[in-house]
Amino acid sequence: MTPNSGIGAHVSTKGGFVQAAKRAHAQGATAFQYFPKNPRSLSLKALDAIDARQCRDYCMEYGLASIAHSPYPTNPALGMSRGEAGYHAVIASIRNDLEIADACGSVGTVVHFGHMKSDDPLVGYQHIIQTLDMVLEQWDGKAKVLLENQAGDHGPMGTTMEEMVQIRKLCSHPEHIAFCFDTCHAFASGMWSEGEEQAMLEKGRKLGYWDALAAVHFNDSKYASGSCKDRHARIGAGRIGSDGMKALLASPEFGKAVVVMETETGKDGTHREDIALMRSWQ
Structure with a gap:
């Protein structure tokens, strides 16, 4: 099996980004995910x-990879449908996340594909392209937008690999866009069923989807394939199951990605147990 670019989990940034890196290292991780700012708001963070340089230096010293995760209100599919102010707030927020991620030495910042209700489904796709083009205009950092697939709980947008590939292809700066594949989201959306991992x-x-894969949210699913319910389970404890999760982790595609869990912690309040389990599968 190809060694992963990193295995770990989402960690708190209490005390700063370098403290997040230290938390990850302390639980045996070689990767971690963090929120660059308040996850419930698009307000910018200076x-x-x-702190960012200390985080970057610590990660280099201990061989840690990292990804940021943009705030939950980030919805590039809305465009100006809810006003110009909201549109520019999303653009500024993603750019802010990219700048923080770049300073911390992270691979990029995860951005949900987004969703909107419209009589013409192409409108939402046009908004995503326009928003990402604005975000990445004159961007020269190494950190990338990591476009994440969705579970289908807000509708069918962003639930297929075809959409991801096409959106990236149509953007003006595809070199600054990569993919974050969420296993729970993909399973819940019906992308595959138990035993159909290969x-x-x-x-x-x-499709060429994996060619642009940079990160994986390695989450089991509490609900069945096609349920469209975004409910993460600890690895091996959900409907994907241990065999399915093992098959995914063993793939060469996952082997080149930063792999992080967004699941419940163990009894000790960390992901140490699940990280050790993942390592036993290698």
């Missing part, structure tokens, strides 16, 4: 250059 992986190869 970059603490010293067929799903092969489909992604044919």
Whole structure:
């Protein structure tokens, strides 16, 4: 099996970004995910250059990879449908996340595909392209927008690999866009069912989806395939199951990605147990 770019989980940034890196390292992780700012707001956060540099240096010293996760209100599919102020707030927020992620030495910032209700479904896709083009205009950092697939709980937008590939292709700066594949979201949306992992992986190869994969949210699903319910379970404890999660982790596509869990912690309040389990599968 190809060694992963990193295995870990989402961690708190209490005390700063370097403290997040130290928390990840303390539980045996070689990767972690963090919120660059308040996850419930699009309000911008001033970059603490010293903290970010300390985080980057610590990660280099201990071999840690990291990804940021943009706030939950980030919805590039809305465009100006809810007003110009909201549109520019999303653009500024994603750019702010990219700048923080870049300063911390992170691979990029995860951005949900987004959703909107419209009589013309193409409108939402046009909004996503326009928003990402504005975000990435004149962006010269190494951190990328990591476009994440969705579970279908807000509708069918963003639930297929075809959409991801096409949106990236149509954007003006595809070199600054990569993918974050959420296993729970993909399973819940009906992208594959139990035991069909290899067929799903092969489909992604044919589409070229995995060529742009940079990160994985490694979450089991509390609900069945096609449920469209975004409810994460600890790895091996959900409907994907241990065999399915093992098959995914063993794939060469996942092997090149930063793999992080967004699941419940163990009894000790950390993901140490699940990280050790994942390592036993390698």
